[in-house]
Amino acid sequence: MSPDRPTARPLSPLDFQLVLLRRMADHQPDLVEDARHRLGVSIAEMREANRRWQAMAHSPRSRGAAQRYRSVLGAPETAVRKKIGDLECDALLWPVPLWPDLRFEALVAPGGAVWNEWLVRAPGAAGPVLRTAGDLVPWSCTVDEVARAFAPVRPMEGTAPTRWRLAFTPPGGQPHIAEFTWGLLQRVQLPDTRP
Incomplete structure (x- = not known):
């Protein structure tokens, strides 16, 4: 390495949060923007954290995901x-x-x-009370919580890596699809019924 080229600092827990946010920005840009401001980072820093994470994950010398x-x-x-x-x-x-x-x-x-x-x-933390589709607020609940509240659900293929979808029908309601990124609810939609 050239002596005048700075060594990249290791990725940190803050960088990892930015990686999570980067993928969530596709569905919830306003929530991501608020979170980014709370963390005190710029859009460029969020993009750079994601770029470095992807480079590390896809490097030929990459360690396993757990490491x-x-x-x-x-x-x-x-x-x-x-x-x-x-x-x-x-x-x-x-x-x-x-x-x-x-x-x-x-x-x-x-x-x-x-x-x-x-x-x-988190173990011991109370989750939200989920009874209707209206209770499903973005970033309020996880895949597991929605699956338990509206069982039986049907897992569906996600639209990208780190994304999941669940088809469910709330009591007395019509079918819905809940979309998650990194396991956190992003949005709930009615299924596309076009032929």
Whole structure:
């Protein structure tokens, strides 16, 4: 490396929050703008954090996703063994200061592969009461909370990586689709019924 070229600082938990926000900006630009101001960063800094994250994730020398999260977020706040169906994994949880009642969760399989990575409600934190589609306010709830409140739901393919969709019908209502980014609700829409 050239002596006059500065060394890039390591990615930080703040940078990771900017990565989360960058993907959410497609659906909730106003909420992202408010969050960015609360964090005291510019649009250029948000884009740069995302660029560096993507470069790290797609580098030929890239570590596995679990190691990447540990290198950026530090040691997990909590690590618990979880059983999902017949499969066991480790659920690693990190705090996300922008959303104090949420945690970033990585589900890590035996051998180190990350099966899933998203925001979940923090252990012991109360989630919102969800009874109607009107209760589904952007950034208020997670995939799991909507799935439990409106069971049975139908998982649908997301429109991009880190995105999920759930089809559900609230009691006495019509079908809806809830869209999530990094596991956090972004919007709720009626399904497209065009032929």
